[in-house]
Amino acid sequence: MPGDARTEPASVRILLTTGEGVRIEWKDGHSSRYTFPFLREHCPCATCRDRRAHGLSVTGEKIRTPLPVYTEPVRAQAAEPVGHYAVRFTFSDAHATGIYSFEYLREICPCEKCQPARKGETP
Helix, strand or coil: CCCCCCCEEEEEEEECCCCEEEEEEECCCCCCEECCCHHHHCCCCHHHHHHHHECCCCCCEEECHHHHCCCCCCEEEEEECCCEEEEEEEEECCCCEEEHHHHHHHHHCCCCHHHHCCCCCCC
């Protein structure tokens, strides 16, 4: 049975050395680009999902102020495949429990075309 071309990557490039992030070309022709800070902020692990649901940052602090505070951008230090369906990253803040399935990565695609569709808007 053929899979969903929307969630099956044709190619995956993880650019650890340059720190650029992840580039995925999907079998349906769509392209997605993810920065490592974006991926860390959208970590799918249970702890991070719970923190986001309670308005907490990835460090567990209450998100209160829009004042910019400089922090070193999170980088991925390592990446490893999880079967044929996902990738796990080890980030510079030592977090490594999130398993990013290709289905989840397509769901959170940050491109201009996908963002309005996620919000129920018409692009």
